[in-house]
Amino acid sequence: MPRIHLPTPDEEPEAFAVLREKRGHAPNAQIFRTLAICPDILEVFIPMADAVRQGQGIDPKLREMAIVMACQTMGTNYEHDPHWNRAIKEGVSKEQMLALWDFEKSPLFSELEKAVLRLARDATRAPAQVSTGVWEDVYHRLGPKQSVALLFNIGWYNMTGRLTGPLELSNEADFTRL
DSSP: OOSSOOOOTTTOHHHHHHHHHHOTTOTTOHHHHHHTTSHHHHHHHHHHHHHHHHGGGOOHHHHHHHHHHHHHHHTOOTTHHHHHHHHHHHTOOHHHHHHGGGGGGOTTSOHHHHHHHHHHHHHHHOGGGOOHHHHHHHHHHHHHHHHHHHHHHHHHHHHHHHHHTTTTOOOOTTOOOO
């Protein structure tokens, strides 16, 4: 149960009008209902979220594994489960998802996947302490554009986890994890 009252469309009609216009497929998601409390933030949050999610050419499997790793590292659930499902839909095996936390020891992951997961884990744990080796392993494999876009994804979901975790937001009632 959230630690804050989540507004309804009747309570915040302007914010929900923005949600219907820009996010018609999920206007009642708890994160959006939370942001309806701060309409100016909501107004810029949605296009930024969409831009980050577009990935700038990052393999969607890598992006989703990185997001789930960031969520696991933070210990947050709200974004974890939907992105777990999205990773599987993008082609990550369920076996890989179950082994994600122990990726270093697992033969299920390629060297690129391990590099991405290291960056997601380390950038979530202590962003200013990501080693040169961890960064260069990703940068040399993905190049500047995709590496920066990957960091935006990791950072974005760190930011949302730092909002959704303390507020104890939960998956929508109709959510089912794959």
